[in-house]
Amino acid sequence: MVSDWRVAEEMVTLSDRRHIIFDVTPRSSNNLSRPVHSSLPARRWALKRLNRDMFIAAANVVAWPENDRCLGISPDPEEEAAWFRDKMTSICDTSMPRVSCVQRPGAVYWWSEDLA
Numbered sequence: 001m002v003s004d005w006r007v008a009e010e011m012v013t014l015s016d017r018r019h020i021i022f023d024v025t026p027r028s029s030n031n032l033s034r035p036v037h038s039s040l041p042a043r044r045w046a047l048k049r050l051n052r053d054m055f056i057a058a059a060n061v062v063a064w065p066e067n068d069r070c071l072g073i074s075p076d077p078e079e080e081a082a083w084f085r086d087k088m089t090s091i092c093d094t095s096m097p098r099v100s101c102v103q104r105p106g107a108v109y110w111w112s113e114d115l116a
Contacts, residue, residue: 001024001025001026002022002023002024003022003023003024003025004022004023005020005021005022005023006020006021006022007019007020007021008020008021043098044098044099045092045093045096045097045098045099046096046097046098046099047096049096049097050095050096051095051096052095054094054095055091055092055094055095055096057094058090058091058094058095059091062087062090062091
């Protein structure tokens with residue numbers, strides 16, 4: 001997280017540009033909505049196998065007025081983002097299969113635990 005920033009006017013750069021100084025701190029573990037680095041590959045869908053009719057039907061079901069969101073939008077953006085991510089995941093799961101990722105051991109010869 002960028003906690004503070006300022007234009008460094010005291011630094012002489014011999015240019016018409018100024019440096020920007022900012023502080024970067026890691027987020028606390030209770031503020032993370034998802035892990036920053038995961039050893040698991042990202043879950044993806046096979047977009048080439050998308051069933052467009054099923055996609056539209058699933059999106060209509062999620063947008064149906066008598067659904068669980070008929071009370072309106074939450075004032076909490078994190079809650080809204082989680083709701084949106086959940087609904088988009090269910091729409092994509094309905095309309096296309098997941099890509100199966102087969103991790104090969106030792107696929108990158110230069111990787112080590114020190115780099116991790």
